[in-house]
Amino acid sequence: MPIARVASAAPSWLFDFAPVMTFSSTRIGSYDILIGSKNESSLVLKIPGDMVANAMILAITTHSNQHSEVIYHVSSSVRNLVKTSTIEKCVYQYIVKNHQTRSDGKEIKANKLHFKRTMTSFHIYMLLHYRLPLEGLRLMNLALFGLFTQQYNTYWREYKRVMLLADIYAPYAFFKGCFDDSNLECLRKAMVNNVEMKLFDFDPVNIELDDYLINIHIPGVIKYLLK
Incomplete structure (x- = not known):
């Protein structure tokens, strides 16, 4: 062989x-x-x-x-x-x-x-450092009639992508x-x-x-x- x-x-x-x-x-x-x-x-x-x-x-x-x-x-x-x-x-x-x-x-x-x-500490970290600032940007965007719509949508998509990856790989990471x-x-x-x-x-x-x-x-x- x-x-x-x-x-x-x-x-x-x-x-x-x-x-x-x-x-x-x-x-x-x-x-x-x-x-x-x-x-x-x-x-x-x-x-x-x-x-x-x-x-x-x-x-x-x-x-x-x-x-x-x-x-x-x-x-x-x-x-x-x-x-x-x-x-x-x-x-x-x-x-x-x-x-x-x-x-x-x-x-x-x-x-x-x-x-x-x-995962709890991860979610808290992401909430404080990214989710809350994003919410502030969203409210500011509403007050300014959509001036920051493009920036907000870009950051929001990136945030959701990271959170999705974290949830998918959490069982393997631990x-x-x-x-x-x-x-x-x-x-x-x-x-x-x-x-x-x-x-x-x-x-x-x-x-x-x-x-x-x-x-x-x-x-x-x-x-x-x-x-």
């Missing part, structure tokens, strides 16, 4: 990371806060795409002549935890190093993200579970020799998280999702 391998590091699943970059690169727009607890128990499931591909190749090869069904969870959640604090640090470092600009060419100042531990990867570990240990293990590496322990996030994953999110 001819097989190939994926040797170059590739971004992992991008869509679960998009809200982080949407918020942070929009302070790069307007918002510098994120939902999610910034403590050690808040985890993110993240593994390079090349490791997923290598695990798939080995699983197909191992079970090519078998009829049993085995579930492999390819994740970093047990063996190499990715904490929200790590993502916060890496996103900030990336934005500082790779200056972002607005559509008019002006450079956007990078600001550190602030995590809210509960998720603290880990997934059992014992089947994957058995598959890794079943490899014949060290050469094979090196060729088809999918051990999460070997991931250098800071380097991977800053140089591979975050650029991938910006290139494929935010452009």
